[in-house]
Amino acid sequence: MAKYGLLIDYNWCTGCHSCEVACQMELGLPVGQYGIKLTELGPWEYAPGKWQLTYVPIPTDQCTLCDKRVAMGKIPSCVQHCQAKCMQYGPLEELSKLLLDHPKQVLYSLD
Amino acid sequence: MEEKSWSYAQHSKPFKYQEGNLTVTRGSAWSGPGCHLGCGVLLYTDENGKLVKVEGDPENPYNDGRLCVRCLNVNEVTNHKDRLLYPMKRDPKDRGKDKWERISWDEAYDIIVEKFNKIKDEFGAETILFTQGTGRDIAQWISRLAWSFGSPNYCYHLSGAACYLPRVAGMAVTTGGYWVADCSQQFIDRYDNPQYQVPETMFVWGNYPLTSNSDGFYGHWVIDLMKRGMKIVCIDPKVTWLAARAEEHLRVRPGTDAALALGMLNIIINEELYDKEFVEKWTHGFDQLKERVQEYPVEKVAEITWVPAEKIRNAAHILAKSKPATMQWGLAVDMTKESLPASQAIAALFYITGNADIPGGIIMPPELLPYSGGFGHDLLSPEQAEKRIGLKDYPIFQYGFQIAQPDAVQKALETDDPYKIHAGWFQTTNPIACVAAQPKRWAEAVKKLDFVVFVDIFMTPSIMEVADIVLPAATFPERDGLRVGDGVQRGEVINKVTQIGECKSDMQINLELGKRFNPAAWPWENVQAMFSDILKPTGFSFQELQEKAPAYMPFTYKRYEKGLFRPDGQPGFNTGTGKIELYSTFYEMVGLDPLPYFEEPSPGPGATPELLEEYPLVLTTGARIWSMFHSEHRQIERNRAFRPDPEIEVNPDTLKKLGIKDGDWVWVENERGRAKRRVKGTPVIDPRMCSCDHAWWRPEAGPENLYDVLDLNINNLVPWIPGKSGFGSNFKTMLCKLYKVKEGE
Ligand code: SF4
Ligand code: SF4
Ligand code: SF4
Numbered sequence: 001m002a003k004y005g006l007l008i009d010y011n012w013c014t015g016c017h018s019c020e021v022a023c024q025m026e027l028g029l030p031v032g033q034y035g036i037k038l039t040e041l042g043p044w045e046y047a048p049g050k051w052q053l054t055y056v057p058i059p060t061d062q063c064t065l066c067d068k069r070v071a072m073g074k075i076p077s078c079v080q081h082c083q084a085k086c087m088q089y090g091p092l093e094e095l096s097k098l099l100l101d102h103p104k105q106v107l108y109s110l111d
Numbered sequence: 112m113e114e115k116s117w118s119y120a121q122h123s124k125p126f127k128y129q130e131g132n133l134t135v136t137r138g139s140a141w142s143g144p145g146c147h148l149g150c151g152v153l154l155y156t157d158e159n160g161k162l163v164k165v166e167g168d169p170e171n172p173y174n175d176g177r178l179c180v181r182c183l184n185v186n187e188v189t190n191h192k193d194r195l196l197y198p199m200k201r202d203p204k205d206r207g208k209d210k211w212e213r214i215s216w217d218e219a220y221d222i223i224v225e226k227f228n229k230i231k232d233e234f235g236a237e238t239i240l241f242t243q244g245t246g247r248d249i250a251q252w253i254s255r256l257a258w259s260f261g262s263p264n265y266c267y268h269l270s271g272a273a274c275y276l277p278r279v280a281g282m283a284v285t286t287g288g289y290w291v292a293d294c295s296q297q298f299i300d301r302y303d304n305p306q307y308q309v310p311e312t313m314f315v316w317g318n319y320p321l322t323s324n325s326d327g328f329y330g331h332w333v334i335d336l337m338k339r340g341m342k343i344v345c346i347d348p349k350v351t352w353l354a355a356r357a358e359e360h361l362r363v364r365p366g367t368d369a370a371l372a373l374g375m376l377n378i379i380i381n382e383e384l385y386d387k388e389f390v391e392k393w394t395h396g397f398d399q400l401k402e403r404v405q406e407y408p409v410e411k412v413a414e415i416t417w418v419p420a421e422k423i424r425n426a427a428h429i430l431a432k433s434k435p436a437t438m439q440w441g442l443a444v445d446m447t448k449e450s451l452p453a454s455q456a457i458a459a460l461f462y463i464t465g466n467a468d469i470p471g472g473i474i475m476p477p478e479l480l481p482y483s484g485g486f487g488h489d490l491l492s493p494e495q496a497e498k499r500i501g502l503k504d505y506p507i508f509q510y511g512f513q514i515a516q517p518d519a520v521q522k523a524l525e526t527d528d529p530y531k532i533h534a535g536w537f538q539t540t541n542p543i544a545c546v547a548a549q550p551k552r553w554a555e556a557v558k559k560l561d562f563v564v565f566v567d568i569f570m571t572p573s574i575m576e577v578a579d580i581v582l583p584a585a586t587f588p589e590r591d592g593l594r595v596g597d598g599v600q601r602g603e604v605i606n607k608v609t610q611i612g613e614c615k616s617d618m619q620i621n622l623e624l625g626k627r628f629n630p631a632a633w634p635w636e637n638v639q640a641m642f643s644d645i646l647k648p649t650g651f652s653f654q655e656l657q658e659k660a661p662a663y664m665p666f667t668y669k670r671y672e673k674g675l676f677r678p679d680g681q682p683g684f685n686t687g688t689g690k691i692e693l694y695s696t697f698y699e700m701v702g703l704d705p706l707p708y709f710e711e712p713s714p715g716p717g718a719t720p721e722l723l724e725e726y727p728l729v730l731t732t733g734a735r736i737w738s739m740f741h742s743e744h745r746q747i748e749r750n751r752a753f754r755p756d757p758e759i760e761v762n763p764d765t766l767k768k769l770g771i772k773d774g775d776w777v778w779v780e781n782e783r784g785r786a787k788r789r790v791k792g793t794p795v796i797d798p799r800m801c802s803c804d805h806a807w808w809r810p811e812a813g814p815e816n817l818y819d820v821l822d823l824n825i826n827n828l829v830p831w832i833p834g835k836s837g838f839g840s841n842f843k844t845m846l847c848k849l850y851k852v853k854e855g856e
Contacts, residue, residue: 021183051355083177083331
C-alpha cells in the first residue's frame with residue numbers, strides 16, 4: 001500500500017491561517033488545538049533590505065490526513081482551502097519527486 | 112435579451128444537493144459576517160436546517176475553492192449564542208442602559224412608520240438620516256428606502272467617506288469610470304484565458320491585499336500571479352511578507368503617497384519613459400501635468416516620503432519597463448486628507464505608461480448595477496434631492512455619488528446646520544466602534560435625535576449607547592441575496608439555508624418597510640421578485656441564476672478604441688474632453704486644483720515639526736487582521752484567539768527609548784484623545800512611526816461599560832476633517848505619543 005503525506009511549498013505560504021481553521025472545523029477541534037499549526041520564522045533583517053519572514057505549517061498528531069474526506073473522493077480540507085495553494089496531498093513516492101523541483105518545500109509523511 | 116453573451120461557470124451538481132446526511136447549497140458569501148468579496152461557498156446544513164459546515168466552492172473561478180479564516184467558521188457566527196434574535200425596543204431615556212424589551216416585527220414596524228412619518232410631516236423627510244456601514248450588500252436597498260421615503264440623506268458615517276469612494280470618485284470624474292487591477296477576474300477560465308496576459312509587475316500601493324478585501328480583489332490572486340512570474344513593487348511603510356519578496360519596496364511615510372507618485376511621474380515624464388502614442392491620442396492635459404511634476408524633483412520627494420531617491424528612481428524605471436504593469440491599491444490612499452490628488456497622481460502613472468484597459472494592466476470593471484450610485488434615485492423629487500447635506504460645500508458629491516457628505520452630516524447633527532436632524536436609521540453599521548472619528552462626539556450628537564433605529568446581527572456598543580429600536584438582521588447563510596459589489600461584477604447569488612430566531616435579511620427589512628412607507632416604489636411581493644427585476648437586463652430570474660451562477664458579463668479590452676466607454680458610442684472616455692483627463696476639467700469647474708498635488712498631512716513631521724517634541728511618532732491605523740472584519744468577530748472565540756487584544760506595532764528601538772516592553776499595555780495619545788493598546792515590538796515598523804489595528808470593543812466587558820469601546824477605539828485620536836473636495840480624511844496619518852497604562856486604568 002502506498003503511503004500518503006502532505007507536501008508544503010512553503011515558499012508561498014503567506015501565513016493566512018486557513019489551513020489551521022479548515023482543519024479545526026473538519027476535525028471538530030476546540031480553539032487551541034490543531035491538526036496543523038503554523039510556525040513563523042522571523043521577522044528579522046539579516047542583511048540590509050533582506051528579511052527572514054517565512055511561514056511553515058506543521059501537521060500535528062491529530063492530523064488524520066482527512067481520511068473521511070479522502071474516502072469520499074475529496075482532497076484534504078487544508079489543501080483545498082489553502083489560500084496560497086501551496087499544499088499538496090498524495091502518495092509519498094510521487095510527492096518526494098516534486099521535492100527536486102525547487103527549494104523551500106517540506107514533505108510530511110503522515111501515513 | 113443579452114443573455115446569450117453571458118457565460119457561466121460549469122457545475123457538476125445542482126445548486127442544492129445531498130452529501131451523506133447533509134444538504135449542500137452552493138452560493139456566495141457576503142458580510143455579515145466576513146467581508147464584501149463574495150467568495151464561492153458550499154453551505155452544509157443538517158436535517159434540522161442547522162448550518163454545520165462551510166467549504167469553498169472549487170468550481171467557482173473567483174476563489175477557486177479557497178476560503179479565508181472568516182468564512183471557514185461562519186457556522187460559529189451564525190449559530191452564536193449572542194445573536195440578536197428578535198426586535199427590541201427601549202425607552203429613549205434609558206439609552207446606554209441594558210433595558211431592552213422584546214417586541215414583534217409588526218410592533219417594531221408600526222413604531223418606526225409612525226415616528227418617521229410624524230417627523231416627515233412636521234420637519235421634512237430630509238431630517239431623517241439613512242446610514243450604512245461598509246461591506247454588507249445593502250447599498251441598493253437602503254438607498255432606495257431613503258429616497259422612496261423622501262430623504263436625500265443616505266450616508267456612510269465615515270469622515271471624508273475615506274474608504275474606496277475617494278478613489279472611485281476621483282477616477283470617475285477624470286476618466287469616466289474606475290479602474291482595478293486585471294487579474295483575469297472577468298474571465299471564467301481566469302489565467303488560462305487566451306486574451307489574458309500575466310502582468311510583468313504589480314504595484315501593491317497602500318494596501319495589504321492578503322488580509323484586506325478591497326475593490327472586489329481576492330488578495331491571494333497576487334500569489335497566483337507571482338507563481339506565474341509576476342513581480343511586485345510594494346509601497347508600504349511596513350515590511351510585510353509581500354514586501355520582503357518585492358523587486359522593490361518603498362517604505363513610504365504614511366500620508367505622503369501623493370508626493371511619491373508625483374516624484375515617480377517626474378522621472379517618467381522627464382526621462383520620456385511614457386507611452387507617447389497613448390498620451391497623445393487619449394489623454395488631456397499632459398503638458399500641464401508635466402509642468403506640475405517639475406515641483407517634485409526626486410531628491411525633494413525622497414526627503415518628504417522617507418524613501419531614498421535611488422529607490423524611487425528604480426520603482427519608476429520598473430514601471431516604465433514593465434509591459435504590462437498593473438496596480439492594486441487600497442485604503443491608505445483614501446485615508447489621507449487630500450486623497451483625490453493622491454489617487455489622481457497614482458492613477459496617472461498607469462495611464463501615461465499605457466496600461467489602461469489592456470490585458471494584465473488596469474481595467475474598468477463591467478457593472479451589473481452601479482455599486483455606489485444607489486438604486487432608485489429617480490424616486491427622490493428634485494426639491495428633496497437639493498437638500499442633501501454637504502452638496503453646497505462639496506459639489507463633487509453631485510457627480511454620481513449620491514451620499515450625503517459625512518463630515519457635513521456630523522456637523523448637522525452637532526449644530527443643526529443646515530437644519531436639525533430628527534431621526535436616524537442605522538443599518539449594519541457600528542460607528543462608535545468603527546467608522547466614526549472621535550466616537551464620543553458621534554455618540555453625543557446622535558443621542559440628540561428624537562428617534563434612532565439600528566439593524567444588526569449582534570448587540571453592539573453603538574446600539575447600546577444610542578438606539579431606541581433594534582431589528583435583528585440575518586447573516587449571509589440566513590438570506591437570499593444578489594451579489595452586486597465592487598470590482599468586476601458577476602451574476603452571483605447568496606442563498607438562504609438556515610433561519611435563526613426571527614432574524615430577517617437587510618433587503619427583506621428594507622422591502623417590508625419600504626412597502627409601508629411608499630408601496631408604489633416597492634412593487635415586489637418578495638425579495639426574490641425584487642432581485643429578478645434587477646436582473647432583467649441579463650435575461651434570467653433570480654431562481655434561474657441560483658442554478659447558473661456565477662454568470663460572467665462579456666468583456667473585451669481597449670474599449671476606448673471601440674466606443675464602448677461612452678453612451679454616444681464614440682471612441683474615447685466618458686469625460687468632458689472624451690479623454691483621460693490628467694488635467695481635470697471637472698475639478699476646475701468645481702473650484703478644485705485640476706492637477707495632482709501633495710499637501711503635508713497636518714499634524715505631521717512635515718507640517719508641524721514643533722509638535723514632534725510632545726508627539727514624536729507618526730501613527731497609522733486600520734491594520735487588518737486575518738480573522739476579523741472591521742468591528743465584527745470580537746465575540747467569536749476562534750477568530751478572537753488569533754488577536755485577543757488590540758495591538759500597536761512599534762519598533763524595538765523606539766520601545767527601548769520609551770522604557771516600554773513588548774506586551775505592555777500603553778495609551779496611544781494625541782491632542783484629541785487616547786486609546787489603549789497592547790504593544791507588539793517588531794522591527795518591521797520604522798522607528799519613527801507606529802501602526803494600530805482598529806474597530807476594537809470587548810463584548811465580554813459588558814453593556815453598561817459600552818464594552819470598553821471608548822477606552823479601546825483608536826478613532827478617539829482621529830479628527831472629523833475631510834479633504835477640500837469632501838473626500839479623504841487623516842485616519843492613516845497622525846502624530847501620537849505612547850505611555851504605559853497605570854494599574855487600575
Ligand atoms: S489533512 Fe486534514 S486532518 Fe490533516 S492537517 Fe489537513 S485538514 Fe487537518
Ligand atoms: S493555508 Fe496555505 S498559505 Fe495559509 S497558512 Fe496554511 S499553508 Fe500557509
Ligand atoms: S475573502 Fe474571506 S470573508 Fe471574504 S468572502 Fe472570501 S472567504 Fe469570505
